Amino acid sequence: MGLGIDSLVRRNKEELSRFEKIIEYRFTDLRLLQRALVHSSYAFERGRAGQDNQTLEFLGDAVLDLVVGNLLYKKYPKMREGELTRLRSALVNESHLAEMARNVSLGDFLSLGKGEDASNGRNKSSILSCGYEAVIGAVFEDGGYETVRELVEKYFVPAIEEKKEDMLVADAKSRLQEVLQERYNEAPQYRVEAEEGPSHQKIFTIAADFRGDVLGLGQAGSKKEAEQRAAAAALKKLQDGSL
Structure with a gap:
């Protein structure tokens, strides 16, 4: 034992x-x-x-x-x-x-x-x-x-x-959509603002747009991550009462 x-x-x-x-x-x-x-x-x-x-x-x-x-x-x-x-x-x-x-x-x-x-x-x-x-x-x-x-x-x-x-x-994209749908019954739109660098090492700048205004910008090596960063920036703007 x-x-x-x-x-x-x-x-x-x-x-x-x-x-x-x-x-x-x-x-x-x-x-x-x-x-x-x-x-x-x-x-x-x-x-x-x-x-x-x-x-x-x-x-x-x-x-x-x-x-x-x-x-x-x-x-x-x-x-x-x-x-x-x-x-x-x-x-x-x-x-x-x-x-x-x-x-x-x-x-x-x-x-x-x-x-x-x-x-x-x-x-x-x-x-x-x-x-x-x-x-x-x-x-x-x-x-x-x-x-x-x-x-x-x-x-x-x-x-x-x-x-x-x-x-x-x-989790920024889903949360931004929730907030905007809840407040305004509308969703944000994402568009490519800029692409920089060689094809194997591109940096994307994505804008999160809402009602003709840029709510946030995000930069990353993939469009998906840049969209998330743009959404995170937009959420911060919303929390600061900028919309």
């Missing part, structure tokens, strides 16, 4: 303390942190099925949705519900949570089965994102909502503006 959680805590006390310093939170109950770092492959190999981080991952997923949602609600009180939902999804999806996990070297502290360890499991986005959610679940169990909120504000806030801009550009 493999080591139980209590035995793992005793064996890994120095490593757990090092991780606490990285995330700047000291656990009252180290067993919670240790469990958050035990992947199911490790527990299964050692005959400890069920003594892994999966239930803490479930809890952390729900807590992150709540805390990030509340943070965005307060930060962007005028943002539409659909935009808030998309921004929250961009912040709590697998790739971003794995990025957050890498920022605190989470992979170095995971207990993995031999097979997962040998196949670069410590750097797999799926394992890292689940581990990160489990750690958030453990922090919630140990320190409550306010403690998680402080951690989320520290680690997520710097990413919010970047994710917001990426999301706004990627």
Whole structure:
């Protein structure tokens, strides 16, 4: 039989303390942190099925949705519900949570089965994102909502503006159409304003037109992306009250 959680805590006390310093939170109950770092492959190999981080991952997923949602609600009180939902999804999806996990070297502290360890499991986005959610679940169990909120504000806030801009550009055309249809019952038109550069490296300038006015201009190496950028510029103009 493999080591139980209590035995793992005793064996890994120095490593757990090092991780606490990285995330700047000291656990009252180290067993919670240790469990958050035990992947199911490790527990299964050692005959400890069920003594892994999966239930803490479930809890952390729900807590992150709540805390990030509340943070965005307060930060962007005028943002539409659909935009808030998309921004929250961009912040709590697998790739971003794995990025957050890498920022605190989470992979170095995971207990993995031999097979997962040998196949670069410590750097797999799926394992890292689940581990990160489990750690958030453990922090919630140990320190409550306010403690998680402080951690989320520290680690997520710097990413919010970047994710917001990426999301706004990627989704700009559909949102611009929604806004204009809702306000004026009309859709924007897109046209090529200019093409520059050699055929294999063209730069397109696209104009988003509405009722004879240029609402926004966008430049990119493809017409599709230039249209999205033009729409994003138009949305900014609309938010500034220029129409």
